[in-house]
Amino acid sequence: MSKGRILLGLTTIIVGLAAVAMVAANPVHHATVHSQSWSFTGFFGHFDHAQLRRGHQVYKDVCAGCHSMSLLAYRDLQDIGFTEDEVQALAAEVQVEDGPDDTGAMFERPGRASDRFKEPFPNEQAARAANNGAYPPDLSLIAKSRAGAGFLGYEGADYIHSLMVGYEEPPANVTLPEGMYYNHAFKGHQIAMPPPLSEDGVTYADGTQATLDQQAKDISAFLTWAAEGNLDERHRTGIKAVLFLVIFTLLAYAVKRRVWADVH
Amino acid sequence: MAAPVFKNPVIRWIDHRLPVFSYLHHEAYEYPTPKNLNYWWNFGSLAGVMLVVMIVTGLILAMQYTPHVDYAFNSVERIMRDVNWGWLLRYLHMNGASMFFIVVYIHIFRGLYFGSYKAPRELLWQIGVLIYLLMMATAFMGYVLPWGQMSFWGATVITNLFSAIPVIGDEIVTLLWGGFSVENPTLNRLFVLHFLLPFVILGAVVVHIIALHRFGSNNPLGIDTKGPQDTLPFHPYYTMKDMFGLGVFLLFYAFWVFWAPNALGDPVNYELANPLSTPEHIVPEWYYLPFYAILRSIPDKLLGVIAMGASIIILFFLPWLDRSPVRSGTFRPVFKWFFWILVFDCVILMFCGKYAPEAYWMPFSLEIVDADTFTARVAEVRGIAHDEALTAVGDMWGVNAAAGTFGIKIVRLGQLGTLYYFAYFLVVLPLLSIFERPRQVPLSISKPVLGGGQSVAHATAKSMEKA
Numbered sequence: 001m002s003k004g005r006i007l008l009g010l011t012t013i014i015v016g017l018a019a020v021a022m023v024a025a026n027p028v029h030h031a032t033v034h035s036q037s038w039s040f041t042g043f044f045g046h047f048d049h050a051q052l053r054r055g056h057q058v059y060k061d062v063c064a065g066c067h068s069m070s071l072l073a074y075r076d077l078q079d080i081g082f083t084e085d086e087v088q089a090l091a092a093e094v095q096v097e098d099g100p101d102d103t104g105a106m107f108e109r110p111g112r113a114s115d116r117f118k119e120p121f122p123n124e125q126a127a128r129a130a131n132n133g134a135y136p137p138d139l140s141l142i143a144k145s146r147a148g149a150g151f152l153g154y155e156g157a158d159y160i161h162s163l164m165v166g167y168e169e170p171p172a173n174v175t176l177p178e179g180m181y182y183n184h185a186f187k188g189h190q191i192a193m194p195p196p197l198s199e200d201g202v203t204y205a206d207g208t209q210a211t212l213d214q215q216a217k218d219i220s221a222f223l224t225w226a227a228e229g230n231l232d233e234r235h236r237t238g239i240k241a242v243l244f245l246v247i248f249t250l251l252a253y254a255v256k257r258r259v260w261a262d263v264h
Numbered sequence: 265m266a267a268p269v270f271k272n273p274v275i276r277w278i279d280h281r282l283p284v285f286s287y288l289h290h291e292a293y294e295y296p297t298p299k300n301l302n303y304w305w306n307f308g309s310l311a312g313v314m315l316v317v318m319i320v321t322g323l324i325l326a327m328q329y330t331p332h333v334d335y336a337f338n339s340v341e342r343i344m345r346d347v348n349w350g351w352l353l354r355y356l357h358m359n360g361a362s363m364f365f366i367v368v369y370i371h372i373f374r375g376l377y378f379g380s381y382k383a384p385r386e387l388l389w390q391i392g393v394l395i396y397l398l399m400m401a402t403a404f405m406g407y408v409l410p411w412g413q414m415s416f417w418g419a420t421v422i423t424n425l426f427s428a429i430p431v432i433g434d435e436i437v438t439l440l441w442g443g444f445s446v447e448n449p450t451l452n453r454l455f456v457l458h459f460l461l462p463f464v465i466l467g468a469v470v471v472h473i474i475a476l477h478r479f480g481s482n483n484p485l486g487i488d489t490k491g492p493q494d495t496l497p498f499h500p501y502y503t504m505k506d507m508f509g510l511g512v513f514l515l516f517y518a519f520w521v522f523w524a525p526n527a528l529g530d531p532v533n534y535e536l537a538n539p540l541s542t543p544e545h546i547v548p549e550w551y552y553l554p555f556y557a558i559l560r561s562i563p564d565k566l567l568g569v570i571a572m573g574a575s576i577i578i579l580f581f582l583p584w585l586d587r588s589p590v591r592s593g594t595f596r597p598v599f600k601w602f603f604w605i606l607v608f609d610c611v612i613l614m615f616c617g618k619y620a621p622e623a624y625w626m627p628f629s630l631e632i633v634d635a636d637t638f639t640a641r642v643a644e645v646r647g648i649a650h651d652e653a654l655t656a657v658g659d660m661w662g663v664n665a666a667a668g669t670f671g672i673k674i675v676r677l678g679q680l681g682t683l684y685y686f687a688y689f690l691v692v693l694p695l696l697s698i699f700e701r702p703r704q705v706p707l708s709i710s711k712p713v714l715g716g717g718q719s720v721a722h723a724t725a726k727s728m729e730k731a
Contacts, residue, residue, distance in 0.1 A: 238522025249511030
């Protein structure tokens with residue numbers, strides 16, 4: 001290759017990469033999201049089960065009052081270290097409608113491990129009526145649907161954490177409508193959800209100090225697990241796949257060199 | 265070519281009655297391939313591999329998927345959560361679409377640079393363009409199936425484009441929708457077509473390969489093979505070279521599937537489709553962005569749709585727009601530059617498709633800001649009132665060169681990009697065919713390698729690059 005061609009190629013690559021980086025960067029960034037370090041990022045990243053159980057406690061004691069999590073079943077909690085008995089006990093805390101029975105009537109029974117998480121409201125209208133007209137979104141996939149777009153975007157967990165700790169007094173020139181709160185991580189800064197977490201708002205079963213930041217991190221990790229429960233398995237499988245592919249590729253390269261040795 | 269003699273009597277018996285083994289031997293084993301193909305020639309077989317990956321994963325996903333507006337979203341989540349290895353199948357499939365397009369784009373640009381569309385390979389090229397069109401349709405339909413917010417709104421925007429067609433436009437849209445809005449019948453027909461089209465693509469690929477094997481592959485020198493000294497049998501030379509390329513490519517693919525499976529998609533698609541709430545920005549998948557930018561750069565809806573369609577249709581006519589007798593860009597000193605500008609132009613168009621047309625790109629601070637923010641910056645830097653800044657910014661190509669503020673309105677940038685895209689095919693290539701003086705082309709593939717500099721016909725060719 002001539003120098004000119006190399007130079008041309010390099011220039012194209014650099015300019016191209018710069019353009020792609022700009023495509024990836026978030027435009028018109030009204031809301032501020034700060035990156036945190038998470039146990040589940042990186043090539044070997046995996047969930048911290050103790051953290052997920054704390055996060056589940058925050059979810060159960062705080063979020064579940066208004067937010068559904070319709071895609072998860074109680075049995076899924078066994079994946080984060082709850083025993084079968086604990087899961088059954090957790091499920092039995094709620095009453096679920098079942099039926100019809102032999103007489104054709106619906107009846108209530110204690111929840112089972114195979115039941116989906118019980119939803120706090122029977123339907124969207126009821127949820128809105130109880131929440132000043134705002135609809136608390138389902139949290140099953142919130143960590144995936146609130147991630148920063150693009151390759152260089154932030155994790156959904158970063159967003160949730162920033163939102164949890166992002167409540168503040170509105171600036172002097174902002175007047176909030178009735179029932180709205182000011183949050184710097186939320187788009188447009190006006191959010192209908194009252195600050196859900198407070199210092200020592202929950203008492204952790206494992207004795208961890210329940211600071212606001214600790215709770216925010218734990219719930220963010222838990223919601224990431226809820227959206228992407230197979231992440232650990234995915235990373236483990238990926239490592240195996242890459243190891244296999246590296247060996248395969250090296251062998252293929254050696255064979256190719258050998259086969260082509262007599263050409264030219 | 266002598267028919268091969270098979271040792272295995274069963275194979276011999278079958279081959280005598282149905283010569284599939286002779287055929288395979290001829291087309292996949294001894295098939296003479298130019299000996300000087302570089303790694304850019306790996307992408308054709310990679311595209312074939314991706315098609316198979318997509319069909320196999322898609323087939324298994326379809327066994328678990330429910331094409332109904334009330335169940336589609338949750339059935340995809342069921343695949344992700346409850347189906348054994350369902351997450352892997354789905355991530356392979358959704359990232360596979362992006363990988364397929366990356367491979368095909370490189371394949372297309374390779375053809376553009378080395379003149380693979382020129383005689384006698386015009387039909388081969390056109391079948392390729394047809395495959396690309398089919399891929400775009402298939403990928404669009406596939407993106408609708410999970411029935412997320414972007415699925416729904418993407419489907420609404422794209423199907424609505426057909427309403428721009430005069431007289432029969434609205435009828436066509438009703439037919440596409442199976443009703444009066446994007447609803448369950450729409451999802452059903454898109455699912456059926458998404459299942460069907462890959463097999464149509466497969467058929468087109470077979471035709472593509474038949475056309476390819478008529479004259480054989482083009483090569484980096486762009487000259488015809490002159491005899492056995494210029495070629496190698498496909499197996500083991502190119503099967504092994506392709507195998508190595510496949511390994512490298514699969515490593516790249518694995519990175520996305522296992523560590524960034526959602527990075528190429530839009531997060532909003534993890535929200536259930538809601539016809540009552542429009543997402544803030546409706547943005548297509550990355551591989552459509554340049555065409556979306558072309559569509560938006562023309563203010564009139566019908567003309568925009570025509571421009572977008574023309575940007576692909578024009579490729580069908582490429583063999584007759586570029587009349588230069590030299591195939592390979594290596595020997596075309598001027599063409600080369602315009603080609604790389606086209607590559608860069610497509611990246612720019614991609615970037616324009618991504619952002620709101622009224623936003624401003626500020627190249628010096630590498631920022632995209634909305635019109636209000638841009639005006640405020642201009643006002644601040646110049647120390648003038650907001651109203652005055654508004655006039656100063658104006659609409660004149662959206663450029664404002666006030667000290668410290670330089671911004672280009674995205675839609676204007678897209679218009680420049682569109683202009684170059686069409687100019688490349690309609691003006692640059694026809695003119696280059698007349699005015700460009702190509703470098704001396706080597707006499708044969710084997711000679712420059714065997715005889716060094718002397719084998720080349722003219723001394724001017726000394727500057728020729730070794731391909």
